Amino acid sequence: MTLDGAMPTTVPALTPDLLLRVERLEVVYHRVATAVQGVSLNVPRGKMVTLIGPNGAGKTTVLRAIGGFTAAEVATIRDGEIAYMGRDIRGMPPEETVRMGIVAVPERVKIFDTLTVKENLRASGFPVEKAEMQGVWDMFPQLWQRRDVRAVLLSGGERQMLALGAALCCKPSLMLIDELSLGLAPKIATDLFRLVRKLNEERGIAILLVEQNARAALELADIGYIIESGRIVFEGSSEKLLGHGDVMEFYLGRSDERSKSFRDVKQYRRKRRWWG
Amino acid sequence: MAIAALVAAAIVPFVFDTYYLSLLNLVFIACIGAIGINITTGYAGQVNLGQAGFLLVGEFVAGAIAIHIGAIWANFWIAAPAAMIAGAAVGVIVGWPALRVRGLYVTLATLAAFFVIQYLGLRYIEYLQQTLKTGIDIKLSALDLLFMTVSSERSWYYLLLSVTVVVIVAATGLAHTKAGRAWQALREHELMTEVMGIDVAHYKLIAFAVGASLASLAGMLFGFYHHSVNPEAFTVEVSVQYLAMIIIGGMGSIAGAVLGAAFVVLIPYGLEWVLDTFNAPSQFLIYFSAVRLGVFAFLMLIFLLLEPEGLIGLWERIRRFFVLWPFRFQPLEEKRR
Amino acid sequence: MNLAIDVATLASINFLLGLGIVTVYKGTRILNFALPGVILATAYLTVTVASHAPLVVALAAGALAAAALGALTFYVGILPILGRPTYVGILTTVAIGFMLESIVTIIWKVEIRNLNLPSASFTLGDRLVSSDQAIMWMAALGAGILFGVVYRYTRVGLWLAATADENLLARQRGIPVMMVLLASFVIAALLGYVVALLLGARQGVTMALGSAALRGLVVALVGGLDSVLGAALAAVLLGGVEAWVVQTDPRLATVVPYMVLLAVLIWRPWGLLGTPEELERV
Structure with a gap:
């Protein structure tokens, strides 16, 4: 349901400004464990969308399904549609989705540990131009200083910068970012959040950001989806979500009313789910 | 259940003829060696491509006892501990490189060790044939058990059955000791095991020693069973x-x-x-x-x-x-x- | 001079074999134990075809078979177990290698066959050198330089390194991982085929080719697994030791590479020119 109370149309009209459309996605691990059950979400062209929710809600699984690397894991997409620029990309392997401009920045900042920083930027299926590299160096002067250092020796923040930089070298039109702030110092995380927003605004790269730090993500993004137990429970523009009492209550950990007991919250949630 | 199985096993020689008994005997010898490699590779995860070398050690112990010391000493109660100790010693030597390396390196180390053992074995046989004039076929005497001589297929059956049962029981027990758990941990993730404060080097060596000593025991029995020392079989x-x-x-x-x-x-x-x-x-x-x-x-x-x-x-x-x-x-x- | 020529020949064989192992290792972190089997099968196939058809056809058939067997190793032994522990990969390649060896024995009955390549000879110093020996040196030198350059300076080298490091991430970056891996297996098999031809021409095609091919593993490990230069150094070292020992005890000479390997594993486990971190990754 949307926060306005109106039911969303099941199949949104394919508008030219819709970049990615996910419909009723169902993903199953090991053939038995359902991680995502019927998730629908949209990423409009040039917008920043965030997907937030508690641990194990299925956020990362959604990203994996979009990027096409469920096959490499033990997951299968059982149902649903994934359309990108009006093309069906469901089940497409990662080496093909990346060619269409879907670039993933994976969780726990995977980079090529054995390669140097410079090599990490060049290690992609595309020819990386000098200008692009220069763009990354300009954006992260810190990386330029350590360009010939093996990536395994970088700090957590530098790793995340390198991961973002390497993703930029793959010419993205949609970036799937998984847990940008995980394990980073708050200061660095804030900087990176701002940077991502800047990329989105200046280069028009659409972003789908999965985050645990719900407040930071919502404050930056245009649109937010809240996922719980494999289902979208709230969706809407981020101002709406930030202003909504339930969202504040459950996901941002702040309540305007008197503090409720856990029992109340649980009952309230159950009610919402029942009616929603 | 276990008792019924033992009774059934005890009756077997009276039911089957010698051909089937000889097959069973070969299975028992293989069992002992397989339990050995199961400890090095199956439990501790060190892929061992040199098991034949360890078997060879046992056969040479059998040969050395029977030929150098004399047929009177070709006694199970001496040969078995001797073979196991020799096997364990060789296992520790072969496992030594494994202390510093892991994975594929260990596999190659065991393969290399096998070639070296095989070479030394062939030289030893040459020495026997030329210096001691044992002839091309090196014959071993029958294995003595103090109270009886193991020569018939049936007596071999009982001896090998008992040894196998003892080995199975001992190995099962071992798998549930501290060492057994350490092996399984190091098979799953060596670095993690080390971080947990388990002395990986120590347990790796034990795994090699135990695995090799069982293989050597099997090799010794194999030698006496066939009455010959024949390194080319390995x-x-x-x-x-x-x-x-x-x-x-x-x-x-x-x-x-x-x-x-x-x-x-x-x-x-x-x-x-x-x-x-x-x-x-x-x-x-x-x-x-x-x-x-x-x-x-x-x-x-x-x-x-x-x-x-x-x-x-x-x-x-x-x-x-x-x-x-x-x-x-x-x-x-x-x-x- | 005599010794130098022998060392050069042995080192060339060692190096080509080692290079095949290094190539596969760089992309997959797996030692290709199937290579000896591939070498045997292609050598025997070439000899058989050569007795019925022109040599060119036989060589083409052999090369094709080598490429096909390399691809087979990858599709049967490696692709289905990607993501499983390394030792599974070792065991599947061992199994494929022995299957090939068994098939070769059954079809060709352990015979010694002669492979007649056109050859000429020339004198170097006071010794007659046959052309196949010279070809071997050139092949080793050429392959060494080519592979060294490819690994260090081209994108393909970077792709290999990236693939070995994080397979999935490499795919996400648009690197054609499957192609890279397949190519490395095919190239390794072709390198093995070159050795099979040259060795077969020198000493006849026998089952001993298989055990000679195992030397490639030793060379790669002594050199340091991911280093082309290390493999070259190890090839020369092992060739030198072998050529020296063979004068006193020919049988010891076949074992001596393994002794060197054990010594290196104890003294410097990451190999002569390898990186110590490589130890942590296998």
């Missing part, structure tokens, strides 16, 4: 066979090792029968050892790709299917219990 192919045993049977399971040993020893006989009945071209029979090798390699590949838990895993699945039928999964309640 080729790389033998090492592959032993690996095949635990892969087919089920890695890291003693029941699997026993099952795999029986399977690998008996399958060539079945194969021979198949080739005979279907009138296979003659080269299949002339190069039977090659056919055998190919079949083992093929089975190894199939099990690795399709049933990594081996025959034991397969059996578990079939059993579960019938026990749970018509359901596919265990009810949650039962699991909790």
Whole structure:
């Protein structure tokens, strides 16, 4: 349901400004464990969308399904549609989705540990131009200083910068970012959040950001989806979500009313789910 | 259950003729070696391509005792500890590089060690043949058990059965000690094990020592069983066979090792029968050892790709299917219990 | 001079074999134990075809078979087990290698066959050198330089390194991982085929080719697994030791590489020119 109370149309009209459309996605691990059950979400062209929710809600699984690397894991997409620029990309392997401009920045900042920083930027299926590299160096002067250092020796923040930089070298039109702030110092995380927003605004790269730090993500993004137990429970523009009492209550950990007991919250949630 | 099995095992020699008994005896010897490699490879995860070398050590101990010290000393109670100690010593030497390396390096180290042992063995045989004038065939006397001499197929059956049972019990016990748990941990993740404060080097060496001493025991028994010392019988192919045993049977399971040993020893006989009945071209029979090798390699590949838990895993699945039928999964309640 | 020529020849064989192992290792972190089997099968196939058809056809058939067997190793032994522990990969390649060896024995009955390549000879110093020996040196030198350059300076080298490091991430970056891996297996098999031809021409095609091919593993490990230069150094070292020992005890000479390997594993486990971190990754 949307926060306005109106039911969303099941199949949104394919508008030219819709970049990615996910419909009723169902993903199953090991053939038995359902991680995502019927998730629908949209990423409009040039917008920043965030997907937030508690641990194990299925956020990362959604990203994996979009990027096409469920096959490499033990997951299968059982149902649903994934359309990108009006093309069906469901089940497409990662080496093909990346060619269409879907670039993933994976969780726990995977980079090529054995390669140097410079090599990490060049290690992609595309020819990386000098200008692009220069763009990354300009954006992260810190990386330029350590360009010939093996990536395994970088700090957590530098790793995340390198991961973002390497993703930029793959010419993205949609970036799937998984847990940008995980394990980073708050200061660095804030900087990176701002940077991502800047990329989105200046280069028009659409972003789908999965985050645990719900407040930071919502404050930056245009649109937010809240996922719980494999289902979208709230969706809407981020101002709406930030202003909504339930969202504040459950996901941002702040309540305007008197503090409720856990029992109340649980009952309230159950009610919402029942009616929603 | 166990007693019934033992009684049944005790009656076997009176039911089967010597041909089948000799097959069983070969299975027992293979069992001992397979349980050995199951400890090094199945439990501790150090892929060992040099099992034939360890077997060879045991055979040479048998030869050395029977030839140098004299036939009176060809006594099980001396030969068995001697073979096990020699095996353990060689195992520690071979495992030494494994202290600093892991994974593929260990495999190559064991293979290299095998070639070195084989070379030394051949030189030793040459020395026996030329200096001691033992002749081309080096004959061993019958194994003595103090109260009796093991010579008939039936007496071998009882001896090998008892040794195998002792080895199975000891290995099962070992798997549940601190060392057993350390091995399994280091198979799953070596670095993590080290971080947990477990002395990886120490337990790796123990795994090599125990595995090699059991292989050496099997080799010693093999030598006395065939009354000869014949290093040419122990080729790389033998090492592959032993690996095949635990892969087919089920890695890291003693029941699997026993099952795999029986399977690998008996399958060539079945194969021979198949080739005979279907009138296979003659080269299949002339190069039977090659056919055998190919079949083992093929089975190894199939099990690795399709049933990594081996025959034991397969059996578990079939059993579960019938026990749970018509359901596919265990009810949650039962699991909790 | 005599010794130098022998060392050069042995080192060239060692190096080509080692290079095949290094090539596969760089992309997959797996030692290709199937290579000896591939070498045997292609050598025997070439000899058989050569007795019925022109040599060119036989060589083409052999090369094709080598490429096909390399691809087979990858599709049967490696692709289905990607993501499983390394030792599974070792065991599947061992199994494929022995299956090939078994098939070769059954078909060709362990015979010694002669492979007649056109050859000429010339004198170097006071010794007659046959052309196949010279070809071997050139092949080793050429392959060494080519592979060294490819690994260090081209994108393909970077792709290999990236693939070995994080397979999935490499795919996400648009690197054609499957192609890279397949190519490395095919190239390794072709390198092995070159050795099979040259060795076969020198000493006849026998089952001993298989055990000679195992030397490639030793060379790669002594050199340091991911280093082309290390493999070259190890090839020369092992060739030198072998050529020296063979004068006193020919049988010891076949074992001596393994002794060197054990010594290196104890003294410097990451190999002569390898990186110590490589130890942590296998």
